[in-house]
Amino acid sequence: MQEKYDFRSIEPKWQKKWEQMQIDKVGEEPNRKKYYVLEMFPYPSGNLHMGHVRNYSIGDVVARFKRMQGYNVLHPMGWDAFGLPAENAAIKHGIHPAKWTWDNIANMKRQLKSMGISYDWDREIATCHPDYYRWTQWLFLLLYKNGLAYKKHAAVNWCPSCATVLANEQVVGGLCERCETEVEKKDLEQWFFRITDYAERLLQDLEKLPGWPEKVKVMQENWIGRSEGVEIKFRSEFGDEIPVFTTRHDTVYGVTYLVLAPEHPLVEKLIAGTRYEDEVRSFVQKVRQQSVIERTSTELEKEGVFTGAYAINPMNEEKVPILVANYVLMEYGTGAVMGVPAHDQRDLEFARKYKLPVRVVVQPPGEELDGETMEFAYDADGISVNSGPFSGLATPEAKQKIADYMEAHGIGRRKVNYRLRDWLISRQRYWGAPIPIIYCDKCGTVPVPEKDLPVMLPENVEFKPTGESPLKYCEEFVHTTCPQCGEPARRETDTMDTFVCSSWYFLRFTSPHSKEMPFDKDKVDYWMNVDQYIGGVEHAILHLMYARFFNKVLYDQGLVPVEEPFQNLLTQGMVLKDGGKMSKSKGNVVSPEDIIARYGADTARLFILFAAPPDRDLEWSDRGVEGCFRFLNRVWRLVYAYAGKIKFVDPLKSGEGLSNRDSELRRQVHQTIKKVTEDIAQRFNFNTAVSAIMEMVNHLYQYKENVPEEEQNLALIKEAVVNLLLLLAPFAPHITEELWEAIGQEGSIHLQSWPTYDEDALVQKQVTVVVQINGKVRERLEIPVDLPRDEVEKEVLELDKVKRFLEGKEVQKIIYVPNKLVNIVAR
Numbered sequence: 001m002q003e004k005y006d007f008r009s010i011e012p013k014w015q016k017k018w019e020q021m022q023i024d025k026v027g028e029e030p031n032r033k034k035y036y037v038l039e040m041f042p043y044p045s046g047n048l049h050m051g052h053v054r055n056y057s058i059g060d061v062v063a064r065f066k067r068m069q070g071y072n073v074l075h076p077m078g079w080d081a082f083g084l085p086a087e088n089a090a091i092k093h094g095i096h097p098a099k100w101t102w103d104n105i106a107n108m109k110r111q112l113k114s115m116g117i118s119y120d121w122d123r124e125i126a127t128c129h130p131d132y133y134r135w136t137q138w139l140f141l142l143l144y145k146n147g148l149a150y151k152k153h154a155a156v157n158w159c160p161s162c163a164t165v166l167a168n169e170q171v172v173g174g175l176c177e178r179c180e181t182e183v184e185k186k187d188l189e190q191w192f193f194r195i196t197d198y199a200e201r202l203l204q205d206l207e208k209l210p211g212w213p214e215k216v217k218v219m220q221e222n223w224i225g226r227s228e229g230v231e232i233k234f235r236s237e238f239g240d241e242i243p244v245f246t247t248r249h250d251t252v253y254g255v256t257y258l259v260l261a262p263e264h265p266l267v268e269k270l271i272a273g274t275r276y277e278d279e280v281r282s283f284v285q286k287v288r289q290q291s292v293i294e295r296t297s298t299e300l301e302k303e304g305v306f307t308g309a310y311a312i313n314p315m316n317e318e319k320v321p322i323l324v325a326n327y328v329l330m331e332y333g334t335g336a337v338m339g340v341p342a343h344d345q346r347d348l349e350f351a352r353k354y355k356l357p358v359r360v361v362v363q364p365p366g367e368e369l370d371g372e373t374m375e376f377a378y379d380a381d382g383i384s385v386n387s388g389p390f391s392g393l394a395t396p397e398a399k400q401k402i403a404d405y406m407e408a409h410g411i412g413r414r415k416v417n418y419r420l421r422d423w424l425i426s427r428q429r430y431w432g433a434p435i436p437i438i439y440c441d442k443c444g445t446v447p448v449p450e451k452d453l454p455v456m457l458p459e460n461v462e463f464k465p466t467g468e469s470p471l472k473y474c475e476e477f478v479h480t481t482c483p484q485c486g487e488p489a490r491r492e493t494d495t496m497d498t499f500v501c502s503s504w505y506f507l508r509f510t511s512p513h514s515k516e517m518p519f520d521k522d523k524v525d526y527w528m529n530v531d532q533y534i535g536g537v538e539h540a541i542l543h544l545m546y547a548r549f550f551n552k553v554l555y556d557q558g559l560v561p562v563e564e565p566f567q568n569l570l571t572q573g574m575v576l577k578d579g580g581k582m583s584k585s586k587g588n589v590v591s592p593e594d595i596i597a598r599y600g601a602d603t604a605r606l607f608i609l610f611a612a613p614p615d616r617d618l619e620w621s622d623r624g625v626e627g628c629f630r631f632l633n634r635v636w637r638l639v640y641a642y643a644g645k646i647k648f649v650d651p652l653k654s655g656e657g658l659s660n661r662d663s664e665l666r667r668q669v670h671q672t673i674k675k676v677t678e679d680i681a682q683r684f685n686f687n688t689a690v691s692a693i694m695e696m697v698n699h700l701y702q703y704k705e706n707v708p709e710e711e712q713n714l715a716l717i718k719e720a721v722v723n724l725l726l727l728l729a730p731f732a733p734h735i736t737e738e739l740w741e742a743i744g745q746e747g748s749i750h751l752q753s754w755p756t757y758d759e760d761a762l763v764q765k766q767v768t769v770v771v772q773i774n775g776k777v778r779e780r781l782e783i784p785v786d787l788p789r790d791e792v793e794k795e796v797l798e799l800d801k802v803k804r805f806l807e808g809k810e811v812q813k814i815i816y817v818p819n820k821l822v823n824i825v826a827r
Contacts, residue, residue, distance in 0.1 A: 005636035007600030011734045015116055023748055024118045026074055028526045035071035036527050037063045038506055040535030040543070041078045044126075045085065046104040048111045050575040050582060050608070050620065051536070053592045057605045058572055058614050058686070059534050060117045064730035065680050067118075068754035074527055075118055076509040078125035079105050082133075083498045084162055084178065087431045090463040097431040098459070101128055111593065115601045116733045118750070123512045127501035132508065133433040134454035135518035136501055139550070141436055141447050148194045148553060149425075151445070155263055155288065155330070156424060158186035163468075164429050165190065170542075174294045185288040190426040191435060191494065195549045199224055199418040201563075202548055211568030213615070216540045223541045225419020230403050231334065232412040234258060234311045237319065240266055242311055245333040245417050248343065248379075249406070250398040253387040254361035256351065257339040258311040258322045259304065262287045263330040267307065270322065276308035280324055287326045295326055302327050302350045314411035315402075316388065325350065331421050341377065342369070348377040361386050362395065423546065425497045430461055430470040432495030440482035440489040449483050455491070469493045502543055503550040506530055506565055521559065529562040537571035544569075570684060573617035575608070582620070590620055602732035603629045609731055610690040631694060632735055635728065638700055639739045642717055647744035651719035655758070660766040660782060662713050665703050669720045670761035672696040676727045677754070686731070693727055700724070718743070723755045771796055772823040773805045781822075789816050796822050 018024065028034075039059040042052060063075035079101075086097035093100075105126060112119070125132055143149040157166040161181035165188065170177050195202075203224045206217045229247035236242060242258065260267055262284040271277045283305040287295070294300060304325035311322050320339075327346065328337050341351035341358040351358055358371035362382040369378055381395035390398050390405075406412030426435070434455040436448035448455055458477045461470040471477050471493040482489040504518065510527040511520035535543075544566070551565040574581055577588040595604045607628040612618040655666050672692050679689035700720055703712070721743060729736040729749045740749035764785055769792065771779040779801045783792060793814055796802055802824070809826040816822050 003640060005633050005735070007602065007632075007734065010738045011114070011116065011601055014734050014737045015113060018116075018118075018748070018750075021748065023750060024075070024120050025122055026072060026120050028523055029072045030526065032072040033070070034074065034527060035063075035066040035532075036074040036530045037066065037532045038074075038076065038509070038530045038534070040533070040539060041080050041502070041505060042108065043083060043085070044079045044081055044101055044104040044108055046107055048108060048592050050590055050592060053115065053604060054572055054575055054608045054614075054618065055534060055536070056112065056115065056117050057608050058570065058684070059532075060115075060605075060733075061609065061680065061686060061730040062532055062534075062684075063118050064733065064750055065754065067750065068726070068729070068752060069681075070753065074123075074509070075120060076123040076125075076512075077112065077117070077119040077121070078123075078505060078509065078512075079108075079127065080498065080502050080505070081105065081126040081128035082432045082495075082501055084164060084429065084431070087429050087463065088162070090431075096459070098128070101126075101431075114596055115592075115605065118733070123509050125505065125508055125512050127433075127498070127505065128431070130454045130456060133501070135508070136433040136496065136504070137436040137448070137453050137455060138450060138518060139504060140433075140496065140500070141450065142557065143193055143553060144437075144447055146553070146557075148197065149191060150194065151189055151191050153187065154190050154192075154424070155185050156188050156190060158184045160184060164427055165424065174290070185290075188426070188428075190424055191437075191492075191496075193423040193425055193549070195423045195546070196418060196420055198549050198552055199226070199420045200416070201552060202420075202545065205548075205552075205564060208564055209566075209569070212566075213537075213569060213571055216537065216544070216569060216571060219540045220545060223420060223545065227417050227419075229415060229417060230406060230412045231415045232338070232406065233314055233410075234336070234338070235314070236266065236270065236322065237310045237312065238270075240269065242266065242322075242336050243334045244336045244338050245415060246338060248340070248399075249402050249412070250384060250387075250390075250395055251340045251343045251361050252313065252315050252338070252402065253384075253390075254340040254342050254359045255313050255318075255320055255338045256341060256357040256359055257320050259325045259328050259337045259339055259350075260307070260322060261328040261330040261335040262324050262326070264324075264335045267324055270307045270309040274308045276306065280305055280307055283324060290326065295329060296332075300327060302346060302353070304350065304354060306354075314406075314409075321356070323354070332419065333417060342371050342374065343377050343379050345377040345379070348374070359386060423497075423499075423549075425500055426494040427497055428469045428493075429495055430457070430463070432498060433501060434471070435492040435494050435496055437492040438480060438482060438489045439492070440485065440487060442487055443482050443484045443489075446482055446484055446489070452483065469495065471495070499542060499546050503546040504554075506533075506547070507551075507554070507560065519559075524559075525561045528560055529564060530566045532568045532570065533566040534570045534572060536574075540571065570614060572614045573612065575618050575620060577620040579619070595625065599625060599629045600632075600734070602632060602735050606632065606690065606732050609686040611687065613687055614684055631697070632732060634697055634701070635724070636735065636739070638697060638704070639721055639725070639743065641704065642714075642721060643739075643742045646714050646718040646721060647742075649714045649718045651722050652713070652715040653719075655761050658713070658716070661703070661707060662716050663761075663765050665699060665720065666716060666761050667764060668696060668699040669723055670757040672727065673723055673755050673757040674762065677757070680730070689727075690731060693724070693731075696720075696724060696727075725749060726752060726755045767819045769796075769819065770821045771799065771802060772821065773802070774825060775823060778802065778805055785819060789818075792816060792822060796824070 037059055039055050063073050067073040081101050086101050089095050089100045090097045157171050159166055159176040159181055161179045171183050176183055203226055227247050230249040231243050231245045234242040234244055271280045304323040307322045309322045310319040339347045341348040342360045360369045360371045363385050364382045384390050384393045384398040403414055436455045438446045440446055458474050461474045463470055478490055480489055480491050507519045511523040514520045547565055554560045555563050582589045607625045611624050675692040676689040679685040725736045725740050737749050766782050767785050769781045769783055771781055779799055806826055812825045812827055814824050
């Protein structure tokens with residue numbers, strides 16, 4: 001064994017041995033309890049960053065810990081490999097996306113292996129491989145055949161820089177989340193998944209996820225946006241039905257105008273051939289340049305224009321003007337909103353701006369509002385007024401009776417509405433899974449037969465920043481024959497949103513080599529659901545919602561055994577430097593490769609786990625890294641000092657007959673086992689677990705330095721060192737493996753059982769009592785715990801130092817704090 005801790009030789013040595021031993025390879029063992037731990041797989045950008053290191057280190061501690069606890073642990077890794085950056089690289093640098101992606105995968109895989117993460121690399125998947133996207137296409141067809149995939153003409157978010165469609169969730173503050181270019185609106189034929197069919201289940205089943213952070217569940221709940229109300233059938237003066245959804249149908253008598261979204265199909269009909277035509281069209285064109293986010297912002301100045309047409313309120317047959325406004329969206333509700341300015345602040349501001357009437361129909365109890373003078377809308381419950389036969393009713397009763405009346409007269413119906421919209425999956429780009437649809441002039445839209453999957457991405461395409469998929473101009477791809485009639489036909493040239501690929505990858509990991517189905521039913525039944533999922537909170541809405549949706553569809557088809565894919569979720573915090581998120585533009589990026597080269601993977605892992613609780617942001621600290629490196633060197637020197645002496649000694653099995661100081665060291669060891677076990681298993685408090693291990697090392701050093709060598713108990717030291725290495729193993733796998741071998745232990749440390757603590761050892765038998773004379777510390781005395789007061793006083797007064805300080809003085813009184821302090825007051 002080397003005297004110096006040389007991580008540069010130790011780490012590659014053990015990584016190679018683990019690979020040869022296939023230590024991390026795992027299979028189904030029906031008689032063993034399973035544990036599936038998964039970190040969100042990365043996009044292969046080419047380089048790991050510290051966020052990756054944190055995510056994968058957390059996952060690895062959990063995986064190694066659970067394996068040592070006796071679980072059959074599935075811990076896989078793969079690549080979310082389709083996506084726009086590869087295509088942009090192709091346009092910018094002339095590198096084919098496939099080459100760019102596979103080169104990056106090779107580099108990141110090398111970096112991950114250098115961290116010593118316990119992945120079963122036999123299960124590696126890449127979503128851009130035909131063996132994978134064949135099944136992504138198969139799943140698209142499953143949704144299509146079950147009425148859950150459809151195509152429609154829609155106004156979409158368009159990023160002119162990335163030249164692609166964006167989902168609403170990918171637009172942040174009116175900008176593309178990737179390149180921060182202003183997003184425009186564009187009309188295109190697009191494919192959608194009917195996630196709205198699952199809105200209620202996605203909402204209700206959040207209750208089945210007690211192991212998820214509350215903040216993530218709230219984010220999903222808000223995104224689904226369930227509201228209960230009534231859909232009322234207003235009509236235009238020409239007889240066109242205009243459905244309006246509202247949660248405040250008790251205010252229907254207060255409607256003084258109706259607002260349509262600029263995209264509403266009725267707008268064109270109402271203005272055609274009228275003097276309002278040009279003004280409205282110009283307004284519509286202007287609004288369509290604004291993003292969804294801008295138009296729903298509270299900061300937005302509300303603007304509108306009169307169409308020249310009127311709507312009829314079905315409750316009182318009153319005519320109200322129809323306007324088009326920028327704050328109403330076709331995607332939300334019905335694309336039409338009733339204006340009740342007395343009871344909605346936005347409506348009030350809009351009414352004042354365009355000089356529209358304000359009619360009070362709900363009064364606060366004991367008050368009388370005046371619509372002409374009110375500055376603030378009254379939007380709380382109250383008593384209905386000016387509401388025909390419903391006047392005088394309290395709001396809850398008015399709601400109930402007005403809804404009953406509407407349903408009885410066929411002018412409205414109770415309805416539950418959701419903010420959630422169907423998932424737009426079409427992308428006008430090359431580097432994604434082709435949508436397996438064929439268009440035939442004779443047969444129409446035809447799904448590609450399953451036997452013809454995968455629809456392969458052609459290699460010889462030209463990359464131009466045109467905003468259209470390069471597949472459109474690839475003759476050999478586009479032109480095909482109809483599988484139904486055999487006539488010439490055309491392939492769909494849009495590819496799927498990459499979120500489709502990541503919505504089922506956790507299932508593929510259970511049987512990544514399955515050739516008959518996306519996953520093997522028996523294997524998915526054994527492994528699912530994922531016991532612990534780990535990833536950034538930025539995926540709280542998009543990825544997690546989509547994955548839950550996919551899993552529910554597959555559950556309904558009898559293909560998976562569980563309704564929810566992820567039992568427990570840990571969202572780790574970001575890694576910050578100088579108070580901000582690491583980014584190249586800020587020049588505050590720390591490279592994992594540099595840290596590993598300088599200090600080793602074990603130090604990098606230990607620091608990232610020790611510096612903060614996993615769900616909090618972590619501030620990078622060079623001093624903190626140095627401190628963790630010094631700690632590992634301390635562990636090395638400690639074990640090195642004892643390795644030869646304890647190699648052939650059996651560890652202590654019980655605390656019988658130990659001296660007080662030996663008992664105290666053993667107590668510290670077993671206290672640490674208890675603390676670390678609970679911190680990992682119950683709370684994922686890796687920082688406090690590492691801190692407890694550091695404390696234990698301090699106690700071992702104190703024992704080594706303060707107890708004469710000939711009096712040191714080697715069996716106790718062996719027990720302490722064995723447990724120290726076992727506890728540290730999930731955090732620092734290389735150094736512990738090397739030291740395990742050095743002290744003569746057989747087999748890999750990572751295949752050993754997790755240590756258990758001895759309850760008897762936790763009982764403190766001795767305490768050190770501080771002895772003071774007139775408040776000044778003069779001596780310390782070791783005594784049995786809870787020794788009677790008179791015996792403590794007797795022992796204290798017999799101490800030589802105490803006798804010396806009390807010479808010529810009279811003891812006035814003795815103050816005793818049990819097990820802690822004796823203070824002698826003397827004059």
